[in-house]
Amino acid sequence: MSYVDLYMGGGPLLAGPGSGDAAAVVFGVPFDSTHSYRPGTRFGPDAIREAFNNIEVFHPGLRADLEEVRIDDLGNAKHTVSPDVMVEMVGRITAELAGGGRQVIILGGEHSITYGSYPAFPAGTGYVVFDAHYDLRDSYADARLSHASYLRRIIEDRGADGIVHVGARAFAREEAEFLAQNKITCITDAEIRAGRGPALLQDAASVFGGVYTSYDLDVLDPAFAPGVGNPEAAGITSRELLDMVGALGSSKVLGADIVELNPLFDSGATAALAARIMSMTIAANL
Amino acid sequence: MSYVDLYMGGGPLLAGPGSGDAAAVVFGVPFDSTHSYRPGTRFGPDAIREAFNNIEVFHPGLRADLEEVRIDDLGNAKHTVSPDVMVEMVGRITAELAGGGRQVIILGGEHSITYGSYPAFPAGTGYVVFDAHYDLRDSYADARLSHASYLRRIIEDRGADGIVHVGARAFAREEAEFLAQNKITCITDAEIRAGRGPALLQDAASVFGGVYTSYDLDVLDPAFAPGVGNPEAAGITSRELLDMVGALGSSKVLGADIVELNPLFDSGATAALAARIMSMTIAANL
Amino acid sequence: MSYVDLYMGGGPLLAGPGSGDAAAVVFGVPFDSTHSYRPGTRFGPDAIREAFNNIEVFHPGLRADLEEVRIDDLGNAKHTVSPDVMVEMVGRITAELAGGGRQVIILGGEHSITYGSYPAFPAGTGYVVFDAHYDLRDSYADARLSHASYLRRIIEDRGADGIVHVGARAFAREEAEFLAQNKITCITDAEIRAGRGPALLQDAASVFGGVYTSYDLDVLDPAFAPGVGNPEAAGITSRELLDMVGALGSSKVLGADIVELNPLFDSGATAALAARIMSMTIAANL
Amino acid sequence: MSYVDLYMGGGPLLAGPGSGDAAAVVFGVPFDSTHSYRPGTRFGPDAIREAFNNIEVFHPGLRADLEEVRIDDLGNAKHTVSPDVMVEMVGRITAELAGGGRQVIILGGEHSITYGSYPAFPAGTGYVVFDAHYDLRDSYADARLSHASYLRRIIEDRGADGIVHVGARAFAREEAEFLAQNKITCITDAEIRAGRGPALLQDAASVFGGVYTSYDLDVLDPAFAPGVGNPEAAGITSRELLDMVGALGSSKVLGADIVELNPLFDSGATAALAARIMSMTIAANL
């Protein structure tokens, strides 16, 4: 073996985990062109990788040690400023990866990327989203395809039956109305604060054969996740969120995205949390 | 010519809310000349405005949607480095606005501005202040008119009957003695931690026909409010604070200030919280 | 209702200068959706205002004291993430203002806003642009209307006769080819370094009855202008740039924009320079 | 008395508290050469001093007012990049100070400094360490003497009988195995979350005649302590930690260190907490 092989990482970006068949495949989408407040989520994917390479990934509770697990990292998708191009690209990449036996992990970037990724999974795949917002605007800042409206677009295309929304605490009147009309399953901030999040989530997710989870980090209180595009006061705690991530261990998580991390405003706390979500999501699914 | 014309810039800064009669009038006081640790609260008013323009202001629980409410923004008071000039100026502006039917919201700047604003309200107006500190020093850093002594000056002028102090956790021996001598009503950090803040506050405020509230953001734990001049470890949480803000919905809040935000040390979390306090204070009073 | 009423916030932000007829009218365009590297130029307009309010604006060399001159500030144009909507909006606002006798100053935002503003001036108005880049790509990151291609769009619409490009030092092969084909007048980085910028510029601008100037701050060395979206090594100095701004005093500057300031990466130096460019541009035209 | 004596601090770094015999002696160790993620803990000692000089140090609950207590500050130990030199130096300084009747407070720097300081105390001195990690690696990044392995070195030298580990939540498989083999007393993150930290700690510490406490600030949730070298998601809260610091008031704390503060990533919140830990540790021991 050459010294280059010995010393150099080899894999693209995530530092070298175990060998064998890959348990998960990761790619990043550095897109933030429809951001409405503080741009910079394009730098999210690399920040999550850096944190992931520096946290402990041994999960005795989940009986998994990711140091022994292979994770394929494809790097970042090419840069574009067009939401349409991005959604089509993410859709095609995800579709190509989704059937391969590996869990698919997508690192954002803003939340609109989910409009590309989730629909690439088979019909019947449940969609569990954690978010301070509903992202159900009809349009926002003159864009119908936006981080603030992506979920409305998904529901218009596929209906609301497979949707579970967790943790919303800030929304507009039009979103509340759309929500009521479409009878979307919600686990509220108040229910989570009362300690009922994990049980409610396990119930809600149990009906799906497979699940896609979407983590908009602004669901967390800005104290726990300062590095986001749109901080909203008084959200859930990291303990509450990670308890729910763990509760999803009883479901088969086919794919997941972690979005809205903005490293320009982060102390490192948000990236560490994103890395932990990724680590637990992979570990719980082994 | 009115004092408002004399001192205020003229035009608004908060992005365009609803029409009709204004529910509230806002002005900023970019003053921080007696700061004792980390200066920069002079940048507070504009940071709160920017956050306010980027959060959701629909409050279904309070049956209010601020997108339909007019708020007048007078801009910032002229810059001065003299505490005496500042207090006189803030007093005159506030007095002119206080009788006009609109709730008056003042954005600081350091806490000494309250020595100008609160006394401009009618005798009998209650004073509810949230603060990690008592601000009851006799003088501080060679100034008798300072953010660390403003409340002592108020009590010397008007007595302690109308005062309710909430959340103190850090103080000097001389302040503890003044507090005991003057029998000031206090809701302690320990009581809030035990979940009794909202009820105690509602009780304490119920005796007043009208209330002025003062939010020194350092009452919060620095985790929730890193962007302050004087962080003190281990304060209250944003949930605990916002529950108390909501509890004041049963009182008539004539005026309020939000002070000690220092954007130079903020991640955006503190500004978002300040904006939410402002939004709830207006919404609860409609 | 006028387009200004439709799109502009309403009230001013620049602190109160003199009275009398306004010499200039200012508005901001917080748009950065096609940014290709470091987003955040949307925060540019307010940063320039804050710096302008804190620098000295007495210009004895130009025999002008802006403390005695009225400048109207219309605030910022509404936020959009659509380049098409932005360009149409900026075009309409500028057209409405351009004929009014006041110099029009536009604060960016990314360089694509110039595709809205400059064409709103009468045919025959010269266009003098300072930029490290040519912005002559055919498309970039899947957008034909982008900060990297706006000048190609302008030249396709209006030809290259009125264009003077100053200070380019970083470009792609396709831009060099378009440049040669269109015989665009250029003042090079090397000519400026040799001290010939002001004379060459005065010559080049002397043929126009009126001029529109566009300052992409990345024309400066990143040492002098760190707060930009796309820093390119080794540009011109602030002395060299301001000498050229002064040299334009012999032309009639009908309008100007100052773009690509990114406060998220600035020490304050770039904003101070932008404010000085604005101050000199107004003073030189009185 | 001269004016220099009157106005200048005199003591090296901590601002001048009371007179009389010193209750504590403080020194800093600006060492971070074996850091594995985000370097900068070398700036920790001065940041803790600055915060300490700006917080309130009156502790009515502990019946102590540090404004009346003398604390000797020796400044920082000389800079070295050699772990061996650092450990020997810290050991010698601590040994010289340990028998002098003053509580010894050491400000880090990375956690490896404890391998110098704790063993300088008499055999039988208990060791209570708060840390998100066990620091029980056999070696890390090619160093056997490292912040990630210092505790293994201590246990190899002195056995595990005197060790109480508090708050671990992230570790490697090899550490879990070493922990089990050596039967180290642990108070877990889950026990602390359940509210049992103070009682368990008082029990565990009661067996020691004297105690050395070591605070690795990453035991806290990154929300409460963003300024650390290795943030790990979802740790304990500042209330939980300070309750345990207070619970140690029933033990004789002969020495303490506060380590892993990284001011380059701090908002000031972490430094304020470190200062409070120091203040409570001294006050509880008077």
Added chain:
Amino acid sequence: MSYVDLYMGGGPLLAGPGSGDAAAVVFGVPFDSTHSYRPGTRFGPDAIREAFNNIEVFHPGLRADLEEVRIDDLGNAKHTVSPDVMVEMVGRITAELAGGGRQVIILGGEHSITYGSYPAFPAGTGYVVFDAHYDLRDSYADARLSHASYLRRIIEDRGADGIVHVGARAFAREEAEFLAQNKITCITDAEIRAGRGPALLQDAASVFGGVYTSYDLDVLDPAFAPGVGNPEAAGITSRELLDMVGALGSSKVLGADIVELNPLFDSGATAALAARIMSMTIAANL
């Protein structure tokens, strides 16, 4: 010798230089209460010390090696927010130190501290000040004793005969008028740019038996000194400034201050330059 003596710095703040009689005595004044734009110069003194401890201080051109020279550091003067108290205090400290044979170096803080320090030197001591501004306002932001008016106060007290002003580039009309009336000797920005600074300065300073120099770091271009309170575009370069510092080697510099460093906005470049100015000032006077 004890290990504490061996390893600990001993001196307050500047790391341990040589032995023998002290060549200079240093103290800091962390005062910024009349700041008009970006506060934070109170953190200046410690930032200059930290940089000084990390730069090379061997000056072969000046035939001096400060590693062999003793410098006494008295630490920082007590914190006050009152300009009057500060000026009196600085005046008394300086007067006590000025006659002692050691060069007196004062680290600011804002420029108003010079109103305390310079007048404490004997009548006839020349005053050479480097500044982008004249600081000749009659009053500013309601303060007659301010960083923007301190020099007018000095001239009112002692006349303008001993004053040499270097490098002004931004001022108000009232300052230009006062300047003309008082026939103050000036070396202009244009003269410095033309390379004539050192010679003009040596000439101007040659008439004084002893000189006090005052370095307001904003005389530098913000590119070279971003960390200042009031950045003004397009100032002198560090080469130009240091050439002038060296030119003062032919004068006897009795005292000097270095003011207006604001570490909150610095990359470290400004502090490094301040440290070099201090190092050259001491070395040139040995």
Added chain:
Amino acid sequence: MSYVDLYMGGGPLLAGPGSGDAAAVVFGVPFDSTHSYRPGTRFGPDAIREAFNNIEVFHPGLRADLEEVRIDDLGNAKHTVSPDVMVEMVGRITAELAGGGRQVIILGGEHSITYGSYPAFPAGTGYVVFDAHYDLRDSYADARLSHASYLRRIIEDRGADGIVHVGARAFAREEAEFLAQNKITCITDAEIRAGRGPALLQDAASVFGGVYTSYDLDVLDPAFAPGVGNPEAAGITSRELLDMVGALGSSKVLGADIVELNPLFDSGATAALAARIMSMTIAANL
């Protein structure tokens, strides 16, 4: 071709350059354990890559367009905190790559990595180093293998005949003595300022069959390169440096390193300059 192949970068880290035989091979060394002032150069390699991916790489003057050139990026060497391990590792990697026909580019990390890389090139390879410092200490901070002593180690091993030192301006007396004893060829800061750098460098390098160049970015003035570990006031400008990089186009540059970039203190300007140095070094050698 799959969509993954179409859209994903593929190569590890540098975004997709041209095809054909690789002109250069790049690897990073994230090592900074002997840093003496501001740590963080370990983050340098990724920051240079990010900047490189965002600057223009068309060099008409050098008749090269790197968009058409293949560059192999091996990623970063494994993390270690041991200087000995690092030097051996870098030596082995470099030796394996040096004979392969591709130019070898090494991204630091601190300057001590050069003690591994340069000696891996054949005897007779010239060594041209740009640095504010000589790095000729015998030892520093208790380390003989340090960024401050690496060049002394090289000269002890291989003699001083092949060494050309460019741009030193800060050093200790012991270094000046070693320099004189060893008759090292130097191009001084004063010679560069006088415009003679390129010609002197071309002369000095012309004697070597092949050259290894080492760019310690602190050779630049901190205005042009704020993001370094040890800023020293008043260095060379980016124009002066890039003129010298271009002058090396007449030599065969077999390998190069770019070291001491510290992104924690950078505005992006230093990374952009590092990327340009890398781009010109490759382009000039095609």
